[in-house]
Amino acid sequence: YNYSARNPQVVILGGGVAGVIAARTLHENGFEDYLVIDARDQLGGRLHSTDFGGSTVELGANWIQGTVDTFTGRENPIYNLALKFHLRTAVTDWSNNISFFDSNGTVDYWNIFEDATNAYDALVDNAQQRVSQRGVDLTARTGYSLLGWKPNDIYSMASEYYMFDYEYAQTPDESSWIASSWNEMVSNATKISEFSDTNLMAVDSRGFKIIIQDEAKEFMRPDHVLLNSTVKGISYDEDQVQVVLDSGEVITADHAICTFSVGVLQQNDVEYIPKFPAWKREAVQAMKMATYTKIFLKFPEQFWFDTQFGLYADAVRGRYPPWQNMDLEAFLPGSGILFVTVTGDFSENIERMTDDEVQDEVMEVLRSMFPEVDVPDPEDFMFPRWHTNPLFRGSYSNWPPSFYSQHHDNLRANLGRLWFAGEATSAAYFGYLHGAYYEGQAVADRVMECIINGGHSACNMPYFKQITNPSPY
Numbered sequence: 001y002n003y004s005a006r007n008p009q010v011v012i013l014g015g016g017v018a019g020v021i022a023a024r025t026l027h028e029n030g031f032e033d034y035l036v037i038d039a040r041d042q043l044g045g046r047l048h049s050t051d052f053g054g055s056t057v058e059l060g061a062n063w064i065q066g067t068v069d070t071f072t073g074r075e076n077p078i079y080n081l082a083l084k085f086h087l088r089t090a091v092t093d094w095s096n097n098i099s100f101f102d103s104n105g106t107v108d109y110w111n112i113f114e115d116a117t118n119a120y121d122a123l124v125d126n127a128q129q130r131v132s133q134r135g136v137d138l139t140a141r142t143g144y145s146l147l148g149w150k151p152n153d154i155y156s157m158a159s160e161y162y163m164f165d166y167e168y169a170q171t172p173d174e175s176s177w178i179a180s181s182w183n184e185m186v187s188n189a190t191k192i193s194e195f196s197d198t199n200l201m202a203v204d205s206r207g208f209k210i211i212i213q214d215e216a217k218e219f220m221r222p223d224h225v226l227l228n229s230t231v232k233g234i235s236y237d238e239d240q241v242q243v244v245l246d247s248g249e250v251i252t253a254d255h256a257i258c259t260f261s262v263g264v265l266q267q268n269d270v271e272y273i274p275k276f277p278a279w280k281r282e283a284v285q286a287m288k289m290a291t292y293t294k295i296f297l298k299f300p301e302q303f304w305f306d307t308q309f310g311l312y313a314d315a316v317r318g319r320y321p322p323w324q325n326m327d328l329e330a331f332l333p334g335s336g337i338l339f340v341t342v343t344g345d346f347s348e349n350i351e352r353m354t355d356d357e358v359q360d361e362v363m364e365v366l367r368s369m370f371p372e373v374d375v376p377d378p379e380d381f382m383f384p385r386w387h388t389n390p391l392f393r394g395s396y397s398n399w400p401p402s403f404y405s406q407h408h409d410n411l412r413a414n415l416g417r418l419w420f421a422g423e424a425t426s427a428a429y430f431g432y433l434h435g436a437y438y439e440g441q442a443v444a445d446r447v448m449e450c451i452i453n454g455g456h457s458a459c460n461m462p463y464f465k466q467i468t469n470p471s472p473y
């Protein structure tokens with residue numbers, strides 16, 4: 001090993017939203033002795049924009065989900081960054097701007113779609129009641145069933161998918177009833193509130209990532225960042241942390257803030273010395289890293305629907321259901337771009353197929369949606385493999401029904417001088433950019449408090465050594 005001359009007070013592992021906001025929080029408080037390390041060649045993490053057929057598209061996060069809370073005036077910090085950097089966005093209308101299809105072409109199932117919308121609203125309302133009555137969690141599927149929603153035909157299945165999986169990237173059977181409703185809950189549920197129903201899609205030729213890259217340029221010096229550097233090992237104790245890079249360089253710091261995704265923590269890409277204690281391992285492995293995949297197609301010209309969305313009902317639930325039209329004035333006019341989204345197991349399965357195999361399946365579906373059109377082959381075709389990517393191992397966390405709030409505390413808790421932050425450590429906003437933002441801020445505050453005040457309470461977050469069932473069988 002090559003022991004580094006670099007010896008920062010705080011090393012921040014990962015330069016996504018959580019890492020950059022943690023660094024900014026240190027800077028705002030006069031702490032300049034930090035180093036951000038990332039394996040990629042740029043900051044942004046899952047804010048990942050790329051060129052596709054002459055247009056900029058977002059492989060990762062795409063929406064600012066909620067802007068300003070109409071009751072409290074509280075603002076989504078991602079929305080504020082977007083305003084600051086004049087990000088071009090378009091309002092997405094998920095609920096009204098849709099065309100419906102099955103494998104025989106256009107079909108009208110608005111009534112069923114409305115039933116699915118009402119069932120989802122009831123699911124959220126009832127979850128809120130369970131929280132106020134301290135009821136145990138169940139799967140969202142159980143919740144749906146208790147409310148009488150039984151999707152037994154392809155149109156109900158596609159509509160339910162659109163309301164549920166399209167957001168959480170997993171099925172209702174795999175998801176917590178209570179946690180999947182949190183983002184929609186307002187008012188009496190403490191600390192949990194959405195900002196607003198407005199969803200703004202980033203459609204900026206500079207990429208959504210500029211909100212974090214340009215923010216970083218304002219305060220981060222070049223010697224504050226080490227890119228193209230993959231962390232291979234982290235050893236930690238009560239006094240310091242050592243980080244081993246792929247180059248063999250070893251960086252020693254007083255504190256490390258690890259912002260790797262929970263998917264990365266679950267795998268063996270990084271060696272932790274000592275191995276995480278049992279309570280931490282259980283929390284890490286109990287969370288689910290779900291996968292959400294946008295499959296992009298570019299055609300010489302638009303031949304498809306004029307609405308923002310097209311919802312395709314297949315006999316197999318989750319098989320290429322929501323299609324989105326980018327060739328609209330507010331989005332990427334004249335781009336000839338259409339994309340379809342898949343999630344969960346379906347995403348993991350297509351990652352094991354070749355691009356050509358996936359393209360063949362997608363085109364077969366698209367041709368069945370437009371039987372009257374002579375649909376040409378796409379000029380360009382692309383999809384990312386988030387699940388296989390060792391820097392992410394999925395797209396974002398989804399709270400399973402067997403994950404307790406104590407697990408969540410344990411996921412967040414530090415191990416000596418090794419601290420954790422990222423979208424998954426946000427109880428209220430897991431899965432979202434604003435979750436990563438708030439967690440980056442909170443962890444930096446805690447590390448600074450530990451540096452300034454020291455002592456047990458400032459330097460040790462509470463955790464549960466064992467999570468037990470209060471009334472075992």
Ligand SMILES: Cc1cc2nc3c(=O)[nH]c(=O)nc-3n(C[C@H](O)[C@H](O)[C@H](O)COP(=O)(O)OP(=O)(O)OC[C@H]3O[C@@H](n4cnc5c(N)ncnc54)[C@H](O)[C@@H]3O)c2cc1C
Binds near residue numbers: 016269292394421
């Ligand atoms: C397909 C997709 C769609 C999404 N859609 C939305 C959306 O519309 N709206 C929304 O709010 N959120 C969305 N999200 C979620 C959002 O992108 C994340 O919540 C957020 O970006 C996570 O930020 P983070 O800082 O916690 O983690 P990350 O961005 O993952 O940052 C962690 C960093 O660690 C680095 N890293 C990992 N391992 C190593 C290693 N061994 N060595 C060095 N560096 C390493 C990675 O390169 C990465 O840059 C989406 C995510 C995806 C993938």
